[in-house]
Amino acid sequence: MFPYPSGAGLHVGHPEGYTATDILARHKRMRGFAVMHPMGWDAFGLPAEQYAIETGTHPRVTTEQNINTFRRQIRMLGFSYDWDQEVDTTDPDYFRWTQWIFLLLHGTWYDTTAKKGRPIAALPIPPDVAAQGDAAVRKYRDDRRLAYRAEVPVNWCGALGTVLANEEVIDGKSERGGHPVIRMPLRQWMLRITDYADRLLEDLDAVDWPPSIQEMQRNWIGRSEGAELDFMALLPAGGESLLRVFTTRPDTLFGATYMVLSPEHPLVPALTIPAQADQVEAYRQQASRKSDFERTELAHEKTGVATGSFAINPVNGERVPIWIADYVLAGYGTGAIMAVPAHDERDFAFAVQFGLPIRLVVAPTAGGAAPEGEPFTQHGVAMASGFLDGLPTLEAKARMIDWLEKESKGIRKVNFKLRDWLFSRQRYWGEPFPLLHEIGTDGEPTGRIEPVDIADLPLKLPELEDYKPSGRPEPPLGKATGWVEVERDGKLWRRELNTMPQWAGSCWYYLRYLDPKNSQAFCDPAKENYWMPVDLYVGGAEHAVLHLLYSRFWHKVLFDHGHVTTAEPFKRLVNQGMILGDVEYTAFRDATGAWVQPATRDATGLEAVRLPEDQVEKKGDHFVLKADTSIRVDARANKMSKARGNVINPDTVVNEYGADSLRLYEMFMGPLEATKPWSMRGVEGVYRFLSRVWRVFIDDRAEEVGLSPQVSSEAPEAETLRLLHHTIKRVTEDLDAMRFNTAIAAMMEYTNHLTPLVIRPRTALEPFVLLLAPFAPHLAEELWQALGHGSTLAYEPWPVFDPALLVASTIEVPVQVNGKIRARLSVAPDIGKDELEQLALADTKVIENLAGRAPRKVIVVPGKLVNIIC
């Protein structure tokens, strides 16, 4: 995954994944593969804009500086990127195609029968719509495009005068400054990713991804099957209105004792009786001020207000009260539920809180009793439910849906947690939407929206005097007066003022890598066909859901239009683990300065003191203070952060130990996927290994760098040859399985064998240099030259091991008596089972341990062990 070039420069977390893919790229090249290994910049984003607001520096300037820093640092590490493939999402030649893809989405509707996206021109227009004229047809189409506009609540911070992203809002206040944030509806661009929910879910089975990531995506998509059914709401003003709910448990319909609407539900005003109006309005106000976070956070205490009106249960004609409560989310299902307190935790809590009736309609077993004082939410057997009585839950569900469908009171329905994607931002530093709004003679938008001509792309950002927020929830692009208004076909048009989110550019960059300079298409179809899908995609798990889901969505739209040939973009995904700071030891002192042992880690009023390693020791399964072993010391590695001051800068490491040491250490720390703490001593360790390798080849006492006189043309001894081939085997297999740490261990072992050799045969050294090359390319190239080769080793064939040479002349086989090892036999590797058993039984140690007892059973695993049971 390409980086966001932040002002802080490269972090040691970045080179982890990049080293891994570089090693594989180099290895594959040596094995004759054509390798595409590119790098680029995900360079739109908030920090550059924030910096612009504060200093007036154009984000382009900041971004360019940051990219230059990142590029320098990345080059310093010797990654074999093809810099001709470099992409930058903020480059107009790049975002031209981001805009182009947006227009493709805008020009697409999802055909649910064909289960694919199709051009909007192919959308069948019903005759009655067509009869109403162009405006009606246009609206019909606009309502079905994959990119559409909707009123959705955004986080508006009046004090900062800007709209904030969800992650910038904490406890209903702005992250910076702690100003109040309210949610207000704003007209926004949305992408209809929910149309692709089923395919995004199904195709997860076809990719080679970590199961945990697949699971996270499945949960995020959150498919659930159930029914939508209609209650009949009785309006206080007279008349009726259908009130639709979604439920996964239609079998509990007989147990519905009240209904709950989300505070935002459109029917709330019509359903509120005058006596309740004030309360309802107050509750709606209060709910609107809460952020989603606040609404779902800890506050599991239920709140709500009765509307005062009632609805009729479709299955039994019963009158049930209608309430509003914020535990019902406006965005899921229909924004309204039938409450079955006996069989749902939330409904139960609410019913208890407000004294609403609870009616059991499912028993754990036929005739069995549900536990008292808690809801029974599991499957069981229907009861007190008329025609469902006695049916197990699954059958009861099906029967109820059949009944609802027959009576036209409901339908089978699948719902998804996945929301449509809020795609617009009220920001400057992002891709402008290539759309024009028609302005009528009255100076107001007519509602007609047209894309900018493809030939006029890219639509570049206007230059701005200042980037400060306007103080109104309006995008800063509105300030670019000369840019906003456009004349076309004799009419006045106003440009779309929102910009795209940072995800946009990162959604498809892997395709641009294939053909970054193409001015005719986002990518030459022949190249796409040759390279796609991505064989290996390495990145942090923080992108497990959003980035990977959005990319997959865009890819599928491109696929439906025939612009790409694979349904999925990333065949194999590997998540690198996080690199934490060095381990820190912390003890606590109270106000008097005395050491104390806090009951909890977050105890207040105590001073946390960081201790050097030599002041602590291990006692039992935890660390204690050496000076007072009754005081427990907290030992943990923390996330690297500026605030903690535990950030490791790759520049420092490279200056001190060289790029190869950094690369090697990052890979030697542990499995790529694991979270692991950094240790400067560990870097020192791999540096010493590389130095040892150097001294095996090079006479370091000589005035000039030159091959050690110990390097000889003699043939290696059998053991050296065996170890060489063993090492080739291990390194090759470990690389294929991405076990970089054990591959390095294998090379260390081989080096440990070579070091004491007085005579170092060239034929045992050269293949080793090639094995080391992907890991430590700088050192390996130098050794390769010293060995007398004129050109790079980057394309030398990868060494191949000879299985015949792997066999040792003798092996050691342990002999157990009753499962305990009592002797070791030195035998030929191909020794027969019977012979091995005879040898074991004849061993003096074994005889001693048998103490005259006769073996009852002898288990012989040839080449592994002998176990004698007596």
Added chain:
RNA sequence: GCCGAAGUGGCGGAACAGGCAGACGCGCUGGACUCAAAAUCCAGUUCCCCAAAAGGAGUGUGGGUUCGACUCCCACCUUCGGCACCA
């Protein structure tokens, strides 16, 4: 609360189609080289007992399967990551 991953020496981690636990590296101890130090090289280093040999215990905890379990099964504990009123 739910989902997922993981618990192995002083530390990072090896070994899991069930078969010698602790590879490799760090740290530590001792030795060689040196006037000395650094660097380097050699040896040792899971714990307990012990001069040594020989023993004994041991892969988060408690059970189970097996000749044999870090590895498989059941229950639990802890840590990390994600989701979190999704009807």
